[in-house]
Amino acid sequence: MLHHRFRFLLAGLLLWLTVQAAPAWAAPKLQYTLLMPAPQTHYFEVDMRLSGFRKAYTDVKMPVWAPGSYLVREFSKNVESLAAKAGSTELRTEKIDKNTWRIYHPKAQDFVVHYRVYAFELSVRTSFIDASHGYLNGSSVFMYPAEEKALASTLTVVPANGWTQVTTSLKPVAGGAPFTFRSASYDELADSPIEIGTHQVLQFEANGTPHTIAMYGNPRFDEQRLLTDMKRVCEEAHRVVGKNPLDRYVFIIHNIDRGTGGLEHLFSTTLSVSRNAYSSEASYLNFLGLVAHEYFHLWNVKRIRPVALGPFDYDHENYTHMLWVSEGGTEYFSNLITQRAGFYTPQRYLDALANGISRVENTPGNKVQSAAESSFDAWIKYYRPNENSSNTGISYYDKGELIGAMLDLMIINETKGEKNLDDVMRYLYERYYQQLGRGFTDAEYQDAVAKVAGRRYDDFFRESVYGTKTLDYATNLGYAGLQLSATPSSGEGVLGANVSTTGGKYTVTSVVRNGSAWQGGLSVNDELLAMDGIRLTDDPNKLLTARAPGTPIRLLIVRDGQTRELILPLLPIATQKYRIEMMPNATEAQQKVLRKWLPERKA
Numbered sequence: 001m002l003h004h005r006f007r008f009l010l011a012g013l014l015l016w017l018t019v020q021a022a023p024a025w026a027a028p029k030l031q032y033t034l035l036m037p038a039p040q041t042h043y044f045e046v047d048m049r050l051s052g053f054r055k056a057y058t059d060v061k062m063p064v065w066a067p068g069s070y071l072v073r074e075f076s077k078n079v080e081s082l083a084a085k086a087g088s089t090e091l092r093t094e095k096i097d098k099n100t101w102r103i104y105h106p107k108a109q110d111f112v113v114h115y116r117v118y119a120f121e122l123s124v125r126t127s128f129i130d131a132s133h134g135y136l137n138g139s140s141v142f143m144y145p146a147e148e149k150a151l152a153s154t155l156t157v158v159p160a161n162g163w164t165q166v167t168t169s170l171k172p173v174a175g176g177a178p179f180t181f182r183s184a185s186y187d188e189l190a191d192s193p194i195e196i197g198t199h200q201v202l203q204f205e206a207n208g209t210p211h212t213i214a215m216y217g218n219p220r221f222d223e224q225r226l227l228t229d230m231k232r233v234c235e236e237a238h239r240v241v242g243k244n245p246l247d248r249y250v251f252i253i254h255n256i257d258r259g260t261g262g263l264e265h266l267f268s269t270t271l272s273v274s275r276n277a278y279s280s281e282a283s284y285l286n287f288l289g290l291v292a293h294e295y296f297h298l299w300n301v302k303r304i305r306p307v308a309l310g311p312f313d314y315d316h317e318n319y320t321h322m323l324w325v326s327e328g329g330t331e332y333f334s335n336l337i338t339q340r341a342g343f344y345t346p347q348r349y350l351d352a353l354a355n356g357i358s359r360v361e362n363t364p365g366n367k368v369q370s371a372a373e374s375s376f377d378a379w380i381k382y383y384r385p386n387e388n389s390s391n392t393g394i395s396y397y398d399k400g401e402l403i404g405a406m407l408d409l410m411i412i413n414e415t416k417g418e419k420n421l422d423d424v425m426r427y428l429y430e431r432y433y434q435q436l437g438r439g440f441t442d443a444e445y446q447d448a449v450a451k452v453a454g455r456r457y458d459d460f461f462r463e464s465v466y467g468t469k470t471l472d473y474a475t476n477l478g479y480a481g482l483q484l485s486a487t488p489s490s491g492e493g494v495l496g497a498n499v500s501t502t503g504g505k506y507t508v509t510s511v512v513r514n515g516s517a518w519q520g521g522l523s524v525n526d527e528l529l530a531m532d533g534i535r536l537t538d539d540p541n542k543l544l545t546a547r548a549p550g551t552p553i554r555l556l557i558v559r560d561g562q563t564r565e566l567i568l569p570l571l572p573i574a575t576q577k578y579r580i581e582m583m584p585n586a587t588e589a590q591q592k593v594l595r596k597w598l599p600e601r602k603a
Helices: 002-020 186-190 223-241 281-296 323-340 346-361 371-379 396-414 421-435 442-453 458-465 473-478 516-520 588-597
Strands: 029-035 043-051 057-061 079-086 089-091 093-097 100-104 111-118 134-136 153-158 165-168 180-183 194-197 200-206 209-216 249-256 261-264 268-274 482-488 497-500 506-511 527-531 552-559 562-569 576-582
Touching: 079 093, 100 111, 153 186, 165 209, 165 249, 180 186, 194 209, 200 223, 209 223, 223 281, 223 323, 223 421, 261 281, 268 281, 281 323, 323 346, 323 371, 323 396, 323 421, 346 396, 346 482, 346 576, 371 396, 371 458, 396 421, 396 442, 396 458, 396 473, 396 588, 421 442, 473 482, 506 516, 516 562
Parallel strands: 029 153, 209 249, 249 268
Antiparallel strands: 029 043, 043 111, 057 100, 079 089, 079 111, 093 100, 134 194, 153 180, 165 194, 200 209, 261 268, 482 576, 497 506, 506 527, 527 552, 552 562
């Protein structure tokens, strides 16, 4: 009797162990189908098929932001009509927070979640579909199982009727249905935008890697020149780090009325430019600069990255003090890349850098917010500027570019022309991306600079990166035999406020910190009626061009429906224009630094 009971218990135990140790074929699987049955209504439809999910319920999530664009955009606001089925059986669904849905499936391991996404914001950060084409960023369209973000998946794209092209950096499934792709994880799916329609497809090869261009918008351009020049930019960008992490790369280019910039991805980028970007030399060079910036991100950000920027938390802000490196540093290198590729002369590059100095030093917020603070507060400030932003903050793009230039010159000078900031990027790539498989901390970035330079720059980082001390442009440019000059933009008095002249009304739109309007109490939204007893018929900034500083002015204004008079002390303009020029008698050591920094290469 005891023996029989033991056998029964053993059989039960074996059955339990068999259930727990599920065979490989029962592992969870994830398949997406992207549909667009009525593109003119601006909706994508998604079927999300989940197999082998054995719990009583599964939570699925929609990200709240898009990597590379540091703003919580609340993509779930565009989701509607979510429903789930196991076969023909309707499953209960419940939304449990702003971007999470719970699917109850106690008796089913396999089920399908269907939902629609309204997509009518054509920017590089969002998704869009109309009768002419569809474009999507995965984080704004595709959900993922909350506990299986690392799960591989397949995606089948079903284009709208008449559409013949699907361009993405996702790899096609071998032997699969047309337009069926695979991703190793949700991170890859979310980081691989897709262009769908009848767009033009171009190809070129750089560093042995195939590069595809999806051209939407029917722009007029010289195809051969574009392919040749983009290849030059890409190959010059490769020289910075000297390592090729690619087996393919995709440019999605939206040629529209007004461009919105670019956004980087792991094996691709989306560029949004004016369809007239190729019509003049200046605008074409700006386009190549954008190509260089977004392409260089495939190293700086996508592989060389602050520790906070991956793996991503799609539910919350991902904070870092290092966007001045990730974005500002990329802007610095993109301008170097276009210069090194022969599109700019050294002097033209210096003129652009001088304009950057003018832009930063003439922004009052540069003395209020550090580059590190600007990076950290990107989530609440950079993408949400207001009328006072220039008084309280600085762009981590602009300031980061200048910090990069100063660091580069300091390293070149310290190593007597043997090393530069390129070597810092190479070290970061090899150490943290290849060897450790992670991002770097703030301190580790400073350590990398010290390792390459052979000395530490802790005071520089503390005072001018994490503090607001003015960068020592003169000393650092002097290492390369260059001199910086600054001249006042004007010796006249200025109002210190920007004024809108819309609809015959003169309304204050912004006030400059410590200027005439600031000192005299003029405020944003004040309507200006008269100056010194004379009714205004033009922007007061134009009427003050002949006034000497120190002259008081009387303004009659309307504020909140009531008139009042203000007396402003007319102050001189505080802005300066900077210029960088070569010293006439630069030493050989200075010339060596300059040659290392700005090598002249023929096109």
